Amino acid sequence: xxxxxxxxxxxxxxxxxxxxxxxxxxxxxxxxxxxxxxxxxxxxxxxxxxxxxxxxxxxxxxxxxxxxxxxxxxxxxxxxxxxxxxxxxxxxxxxxxxxxxxxxxxxxxxxxxx
DNA sequence: GTCTTGACGTTTA
DNA sequence: CTAAACGCCAAGA
Numbered sequence: 001x002x003x004x005x006x007x008x009x010x011x012x013x014x015x016x017x018x019x020x021x022x023x024x025x026x027x028x029x030x031x032x033x034x035x036x037x038x039x040x041x042x043x044x045x046x047x048x049x050x051x052x053x054x055x056x057x058x059x060x061x062x063x064x065x066x067x068x069x070x071x072x073x074x075x076x077x078x079x080x081x082x083x084x085x086x087x088x089x090x091x092x093x094x095x096x097x098x099x100x101x102x103x104x105x106x107x108x109x110x111x112x113x114x
Numbered sequence: 115g116t117c118t119t120g121a122c123g124t125t126t127a
Numbered sequence: 128c129t130a131a132a133c134g135c136c137a138a139g140a
Contacts, residue, residue, distance in 0.1 A: 041135050046121035072121030
């Protein structure tokens with residue numbers, strides 16, 4: 001497999017996993033990266049999300065950082081749309097941070113598995 | 115071609 | 128406890 005193909009695959013997989021996030025749940029960049037076999041490449045997940053603006057059906061608002069902080073809210077339009085949507089799905093968000101993260105967290109390695 | 119920046123996370127001091 | 132360094136790699140300047 002060529003290296004460039006693998007990179008494309010990584011991005012594709014990121015989009016795929018994000019699409020699979022259930023309503024009312026959130027996951028982290030690191031969890032996705034780890035699931036894809038690149039636990040140290042969480043930044044790439046974030047970069048993939050940046051590119052996800054072109055795509056449709058990508059609930060990027062359900063992806064937060066490890067602390068449950070809505071680190072990417074500034075990339076939304078308007079920036080408040082992210083937490084607004086999360087709240088609309090039943091997730092409690094305070095101060096740009098997901099509450100009860102442990103409860104709503106959706107780990108692809110555990111939930112999706114194989 | 116290089117240099118910087120970035121939706122992150124872990125490790126080390 | 129907090130702060131900084133490092134790894135990771137894709138785009139834009």
